[in-house]
Amino acid sequence: MYKLLIVDDEPQILEGMKRTLDWAEYGFHQVETSETKQDAIAKSVEFMPDIAIFDVCIGTDLGYEIIHKLNELRLPTKYIIMSGYSEFEYAQAAIRCGVKDYLLKPVDRSKLQKVIEKIIVEDLNGTLDGIHRKDMNTDPILGIPYEELSKLTNRILLMVKAEYAQNITLKSVAEPDGHPIPDAPPSYTGVTYTQGNWFILKTRGGESPEPLNKWEEFRASNERAVKSSTFGFTPDLSMMPIQMQNIKMVWQKYYPSLMTGSVDVDTELPKFNEELKQAGLDEVRAEVQKQLDAWRASNKR
Known part of the structure; x- marks a missing residue:
């Protein structure tokens, strides 16, 4: 029913992406891949995919520039950008091209699943009836969330899965005595005021x-202590994935050095605030305020 195009200049990544999700279960009965700009444009025009996933760099070409050319042809395709770079400029360019989401490599399976489901329902007017949702965010053998694994480990799993065309798990690549390969510790997230x-x-x-x-x-x-008037309120920002990804990248760029005092705060903080605005912070704040006002009205707060 649906057609998918995956564009990346690394053959192993292409094969891994083909097996990251059960595409047939989602109705994708034609999955094509491309490794070059020319082939990607030719295949896009030839079979007009419903969804196309582009790496941000295709050889010496940029994925969002290819998408811009395809937009000029007015194809109905919905685009997703994936990248191994947490660069704000790339995400900005992706926004200008109207991509549906910007995913960092190695692609988080659960995030990709959510993006695909969102596009199917909201843009392709499809349904998710009959789809058996698996927990794509956890290793099925060890029960360890993939997000707790290092980027290197996730990349190895993706490439090994592509090489052997089977569902390789951490247990499969464990040491002979059965202990998992050591991984990096979880990242520090910051202070939550209580x-x-x-x-x-x-x-x-x-x-x-x-x-x-x-x-x-x-x-x-x-x-x-006085009970907060916003206690129980949780904003839904699922409709702003690119802005949230941009803000996350800016946060990761400045926050660690500011927290440790290893930079001049008076110099770096203004840059931090300015890039947060460029990333879409004001749009997110406006949306949160809108939802908060509606929540307060409905709860008479």
Whole structure:
């Protein structure tokens, strides 16, 4: 029913992407691949895919520039960009081309699944009836989420799967004694302010970093706490995937150095704020405020 085109200059990645999802189950009965700009344009015109997934770099050519040329031909194709680079400029160019999403390599299976399902329902007017959803985000043998694995490990799994055309898991590439290959530790995410954090900020410092009556102060602090009027509100930003990806990339670029004090804050912070705006932060804030106003109205807050 649907047609898919995958464009990447690495044959192993192409084969791995063909097996990342059960495309036939989603109704894709024709899956084509291309390794060059010329072949990608020719196949796009020839069989007009419903969805095309482009790597950001195809040899010396750029995927979004190819998409721009295809847009001039007014093809009905919906495009997805994948890239091994967390570069804000690439994501900006992708937005200008009207791509549906920007995925970082190695492509997260669950994210790809969500993007494909979203396009099928919202753009192709299809349904997901009868589709057996698998947990694409967890290794089926060890039960370890793929997002907790390093990029290198995920890339190895993708390429090994392509090479042997089978569902290779971490257990398959474990050491002889059965222990999984060591992986990088989970990344540090940052501080979430809670009532306890506020207590620490208010009581620590001065000549007595650890006040002798801290537990009394802690209980008094809790008694003074007021329930937030937004408690229970969670914004839905699924309709803004590219802006969220852009913001994430800018955050990852500046946040670690700012948190560790390894840069001049007065110099870097203005750059951080400006790039967040360019990434679409104001659009996201406006959408969150819109949803918050509607939530408050419906909950009489």
